[in-house]
Amino acid sequence: MAATGDEKVPGGKSGGRGESREERGMHMEESGFVVQEMGPGVTMYVWPTRQFKTVSTRVVLHHPLGEDATETALVPQVLLRGSARYPTTQALARRREELFGTELGADVSKLGRDHLVWVGVGGISPRFVGAGSRLLRDQLELLAEVLFHPREVGSGRFDEEYTRQEKNVLRQKIERLINEKRRYGMFRLYQEMCQGDPFAIHRLGRLDRIESITAEGLFQHYREILAESPVSIFVVGPVDPQEVQTAIQNLFPWSKEGRQSLFAAGPYTPKPNGKPRTVREEQEVNQALLYLGYRTGITFADERYPALSLYSGILGAFPHSKLFIQVREKASLAYFAFSQLEPTMGLMVTSCGIDPANYERALDLMRAQVEAMARGEFSDEEMAAARASLRTGLRSIYDSPDALVDRTLLGVVNRRLRPPEEMIAALDRVTKDDIVEVAQQVELDTIYFLTRREGGQA
Template identity: 35%
Template sequence: MLGFTERIKNEKGFNLHFIKTKKYKTLSIVVKIKGNLERETITKRALLPYILQQGTENYATKQDLQKKLADLYGATLSIDGGKKGESHILSLRLELANEKFVPDASSITEEGIALLIELLFNPRKVNGSFDNAVILREKDTLLRKIQSVQDDKMAYANIRLIEEMCENENYRLHVHGYEEDLAEIDSTNLYNYYKKMLLEDQIDIYIQGDYDEEHINDILSPMLHKQLEDKKSNVLTEKSSKQKQTKKEIKQPKEIIEKQQLQQAKLHIGYRTNVTFRDDDYSALHVFNGLFGGFPSSKLFINVREKNSLAYYAASRMESQKGLLLVFSGIAPEDYEKARDIIRLQVEAMKNGDFSLEDMQQIKELITNQLLETMDHPQGLIELLYQQVLSDWILPPKQLIDNINKVTKEDVVQVAKKLEEDTLYLLTTKGDASDE
């Protein structure tokens, strides 16, 4: 049904993931670098994607890189960072035309892989470290990114919810880093951190498309051998950051109210699901979230937004590596208490099994279609497969879909009963109901 195979091979301390599929006419190569979320390093790590895209030893400027990508029949490149659970992930993505479908272009694959490896291991240097002029410019770019969150009130409210909810956990950290760290970052200490990251972090390389695995391996292996002779295979087990889940005791949910000058209030609520990707009831949690707030047919959308006209939007999403469920809603400031109470009523309804088998079947179909659509995109399939690496747990997409379709109503009720409200965060304006 899904039309792909994945084979994993360890090569000099790197995990190579060979994903064979005839679905795409492109070749996708993705490098995932997984380290721990840490306050001391998060801003340096957030800055690295900006630096790595500015040039390499052989392509000294961003313009040179763009010209090379154009020469590779319009290849596309992106580098970014994100957090999943307690891990901070850097992702380098390159999408190439498959040389099978391009006449007289038998070197596209080799040149593309060489470019990606050079981006990762041979960035442009001046006097043995990063170019200070580039560092200064890109620190300013990152600063604007950090400050822009203040203008996006939904994103800001989500960040504040996580800060309060996970105040003693590394998941509270901002993935874009912190403004106060930028002054201390220079070309030397950032370059030293970059080298340490390459040596110590777990690196997974995904190669996806219609190709000959032996041919790809013959190209890639010598390049990896040349780069990091010191990265031994045992680094993967000794240094890799596995998701550590500790159950948080919630004696009383927190309620945080913050006031700014705004028209639309943001009511965000964080729940502990006590379920992660590794758990047997993860599939039931997927169905729970679909029924509760994951789709326009869900309880939050229907009851908070449509029936009671209390929200401009109302939805929920899971953080599967951390075991969180986050509710987002945009409301009129004066409707805070009504909206809060109705959201909480929907949680109780789920715990009481107040949903039909027909509703559940519809949600299963929506989730399945959503997963299949994700896998229709080359990058989407890789992201789904990488969930297994993050969790150190084998749950292939087909098995996940099969498990979701086997979920019973009792399974959903049981997983709903594990849900615990942790923190309510309201971003509102002065003079609303919360002042009374």
Template identity: 30%
Template sequence: MFQKTELQSGVNLYTRQTAQFKTVSLAIKFTAPLTEETAAARTVLANVLEDSTAQYPTRTKLRQALEELYGAVFYTDTGKRGNEHILTVYAECVNEEYLRNPDAAVFEQLLSLVTESLFAPNLVNGEFDQAIVEREKQTVIDRIGSVYNDKTRFANKRMLELIRSGEPASQSAYGTEQSVSTVTGKSLKDTYDRMLKEDTIDIYILGDVDTDQLTDRAHTLLPFASGSRKTVSDLKSSEGKGNVVPKHIREKQDMKQGKLNLAYSTPVTFKHPDYPKMQMMNGVLGGFAHSKLFINVREKESLAYYCSSSYASQYGLLYIMSGIDANEEEKTAKLIEEQIDAIREGSITDLEIHQTLSLLSNSIRSAFDSAKGQIEIYDQYKLLDEDFSANQLIEKWKMVTKEDIQNMASTLTKEITYLLSGREAIDHE
């Protein structure tokens, strides 16, 4: 799908020539070990790099430069995958072949702007401008704080903290409010220097461009210095059933709808050979509107405003999230458990398997309808196979049998039942 070129140890270029889009897209991904402190600093850094450069020292001037490139897009983002923290720089512009002036060299100019943001940022006396840093710190703090106002997200975050405290599964890609508050212009410059020298770097260029020419020029266009780039080790798989004693925890806040979440561990993680089978099992259980949780808990019994499952393959976790009347906790939790037991016992229809296969297939195919989707999907699945294609994964899903789905449900070990409810709810404790 993408052609890989190693520019230096730890720095790889992935190019794909395609006429599918009328745009040319660039993504540069910086990967480092995930900690709360580094996540906070790197998220602030991402915002600051997007704000301005040495040549365009204000946000307004940088945005004006992008507008002159026929409305080109340039932004940054941070995320996590397993025990990795990923800072991404995205850029996209129209392919000049579709302009009245085909010699506009729009992508070349956009590439120059991106490289300036990385190699000639807006510094004051060798540090990042403290005023900009303080403004972007507040932006990140507000983003972190927003989770407390979204009780669905908060309940899931809290549940993960209770079973995976201090581990990547429960850590935010944005860090904590406290760790963000300690960032300064000087410390951010140190974070920036380490990122350029120590991160693993993956560069993606996708569009109807001369990829061979871009590959030849990549060393000049993206002059990353040689350094000791860190290789992030894989997470250890869950031990599965073991001697886990399920927790049952209830907490209260000022809210109306109760949030009932359950979490299960499994030894089947992203790189496990049974990964596609677990994806299918999750789809049958609660991944879609035809799934058992949706049909039986929400539709038939009307016990939940929503009820679905998610498979966090990087952490070997499957969790079920539902919005309920807190007084119906026991009845809802019992019915949820019955859906898992039904799959373990083989109560799976051919229609459920067919619908799950169709929806999983449509989901990955639709992701390939955008340039960013192709980059993001490939960036994840190249860890399994650098020749990855959507059809390869779809073929693996097609091979999954009812017995496979049963076996995947049998690997699940419940770790917690967590209820977040309003203070007026009946106290069962």
């Protein structure tokens, strides 16, 4: 769990100068994170806790999803190939070993319309190896080296060979997407459902843009992301927030001007006609995949989100939910059946894996469960089971630094941190009427069916 304001952490709670956190511009959020504004558009979140023996740091740059998604996806991979001080992957690996096996990673992810570029380090806390506070600074220094000082050939150009190699790797990743059928199906549903919205863009971008990317153009794109994107810095572990703040201020040369504010979040805007679309796609598959995409109009920051979470829990989020019991267990129509929320866009997906011959029956039965929820046809026992499962999942967030960061990042993007304990308390207040109210707002938008080609063999 998070440290309280009075708990001592390495380095002392006062930073050694008798100042309070408030006097240093820090404040403790109800989420348990100590929050510090580091400069225009740069915010640091520190979770000082003795629960973990490691210190995990992640720097996230919030870039808007757009046509440059392919270039954005390529940037962190090239950054990992080498820096000015450590120009090869071997040199970076040696430095990591010198820092007691510190882990180093970078990638892109997607939250709503945010394309998140992140670089992170994670390693043993100095207090467990007798390394003093210098180890933490060295770990942060390695992160800063990779993020701010990439290997540059000439003036304003990434290494040509590194760029070429990482373009090939990205090409292979995008080409392999079609082989991961469940992920591919989810992406295609969102792509069809949100046509014209940036959310429809895949986090890795598009295959047809890769060839035109140059080492010089990519370096310019990297500079723009670094200079203009809002930044969230997360640090979790047995640390002193003041020590972390000082190290980051000294090591991270953030630009003082031109950085944007976090982008406006909001639900997906429905199509004007409001009529559900059906999209059928044929491939060489044995098991067909059926996805139903719904608009809820309720995002993570909405007061009704706890009710929506409980609604999804009763409908299909767990093995004791309606979709699993009715579609898979009782009717034996599906290999799997579930529902899940997309909390930043206000969307919900129900899905199942079926024999193609069972399409109509499975579709009707899935829709019947949604209609039953809108009529309030669920029991107190179903509510209690869903509530208990949601509580268990929320409490497990505290067991992992990555889960803590991911949860807080979701809150940052949605302008409401909503930590696990707050969400658990909100779930406990949800009534059956609250669930029926959100259930009656859920509206089917798109049906996507991925099935075998006509005449194909099972």
